[in-house]
Amino acid sequence: MSENPALFEAEAEPVEELGPTGRPWPDLPEPRGPKEGPRRAVVIAMTNQKGGVGKTTTTINLGAALVETGRRVLIVDFDPQGSASVGLGVNPHTLDASIYNLLLGRDLNPADVVIDSGVEGLDLLPANIDLSAAEVQLVSEVAREQTLRRVLKPLRSAYDVILIDCAPSLGLLTVNALTASDQVVIPLECEFFALRGVALLTDTIAKVTDRLNPDLEILGIVGTMYDGRTLHSREVLERVVEAFGDTVFHTVIKRTVKFPETTVAGEPITSYAPSSPGADAYRMLAREVLARCPDA
Secondary structure: OOOOHHHHOOOOOOOOOEOOOOOEOOOOOOOOOOOOOOOOOEEEEEOOOOOOOOHHHHHHHHHHHHHOOOOOEEEEEEOOOOHHHHHOOOOHHHOOOOHHHHHHOOOOOHHHHOEEOOOOOEEEEOOOOOHHHHHHHHHHOOOHHHHHHHHHHHHHHHOOEEEEEEOOOOOHHHHHHHHHOOEEEEEEEOOHHHHHOHHHHHHHHHHHHHHOOOOOEEEEEEEEEEOOOOHHHHHHHHHHHHHHHHHEEEEEEEOOOHHHHHHHHOOOHHHHOOOOHHHHHHHHHHHHHHHHOOOO
């Protein structure tokens, strides 16, 4: 009787686990500590001209996750709605000074406007509705696109990472943020209309890179508000990966009721619900950011 050759075949290699983006999860190293020596913060603009895409949520929670790796992080609220300030428990209407005062005047020290967020290692440069006037007032300023860069310059030596929560527009405030930044992270809601605006945003980034900030780079696109149970979310994420490839982070931020709760509590999800899937997702995103941005 002949032997069955199938009995002697080598065992099949284990199949790589695919993440929600349809790609194998990368083998990310454990987050290292911050670099030794003098600090010079990496400035990252969190931007998307469409509102409601999880931009502020991502800014706050990515900042908190980076703090857990030993870094000092500054969040710059650059949205007149003051969402990042509210999300960290600050009442924008009671501020004595804000980012607006730093943009339009030179008599304030930026360090004096910075607020302790309540999370060790995480500080906030707050904003309120006054910032909406800056868009008009800056028009007549010399080098108006460089104003935020001037404000942040003395702060860079005190932090490892500065995250700018941009306004949901492509106006002068966002151009200021892109001009002041080294990298851009684009939070993208896994929804069709959010996808349509990415081309316009990348065009604006290309113009700023060409004319104002040649060192600006897109660090990555992160899918937010993802619901893997719906065909629509899965299709949008698939199309984003097809269009942008490895620019898309492997980490995807799923919908959860915890995120609205953290806004009410005025603290990041990493401290409000430290063992939740949402907190773990932002820790994984922080690992990806550090792997892609060795200077951070």
